[in-house]
Amino acid sequence: MDVSLTVATIRNWGGKAIALRWLLRDITLVEEEGDELRLLKEAVQQIEECIVITSAELDEPGPRILFVNPTFTKMTGYTAEEIIGKTPRILQGSKTDRSVLEKLRRNLSQGQPFQGETINYSKDGKEYKVQLNCAPIHNERGEIKHFLSRQRYIPLEHSNDANCLETPPSP
Structure with a gap:
């Protein structure tokens, strides 16, 4: 499984960091779609x-x-x-x-x-x-x-x- 990690700092009204928010996403499908698009592009570029x-x-x-x-x-x-x-x-x-x-x-x-x-x-x-x-x-x-x-x-x-x-x- 391929994952993407995003970390964001949560701040209070004064701008002081009070917490971190972590977002972990499964990007396997996104990468597979990207591979498929690259393959299609190569095929279209090379067809006679x-x-x-x-x-x-x-x-x-x-x-x-x-x-x-x-x-x-x-x-x-x-x-x-x-x-x-x-x-x-x-x-x-x-x-x-x-x-x-x-x-x-x-x-x-x-x-x-x-x-x-x-x-x-x-x-x-x-x-x-x-x-x-x-x-x-x-x-x-x-x-x-x-x-x-x-x-x-x-x-x-x-x-x-x-x-x-x-x-x-x-x-």
């Missing part, structure tokens, strides 16, 4: 697919990016600092399939997960195809608070096109 967490706003200007993993930065060319606070719409362009985006929005607004494929664009304007898997994240009251998106790189058939990413990002 893009992970994006956004706020849950669907109306204009749309959800704001709160977190991206290193694979996202390698695939898109945006650093985390550049993209945090922006909307994922920054990745869309002329070949982004609007019908896929409409279905994505509809599913998420209904609290349903979504899977589909579309074209996105990197910071330097190169297009790349991704398989999107998006899902709402609910709080303990069942309210949708965030969205989680996993994006898997799909090689484009015409990858010799100078405007396309030729290879998936390396982790």
Whole structure:
């Protein structure tokens, strides 16, 4: 068992120490939860697919990016600092399939997960195809608070096109 000890001095109105209060707490569960969070963070940082967490706003200007993993930065060319606070719409362009985006929005607004494929664009304007898997994240009251998106790189058939990413990002 892991414990935390807190000691506080109890003083009278004149400021004189008159007693000590000891608080002993079992922090085993807190440490286990911390270990679990560290493990999850490491896994998300090392996975070879893009992970994006956004706020849950669907109306204009749309959800704001709160977190991206290193694979996202390698695939898109945006650093985390550049993209945090922006909307994922920054990745869309002329070949982004609007019908896929409409279905994505509809599913998420209904609290349903979504899977589909579309074209996105990197910071330097190169297009790349991704398989999107998006899902709402609910709080303990069942309210949708965030969205989680996993994006898997799909090689484009015409990858010799100078405007396309030729290879998936390396982790």
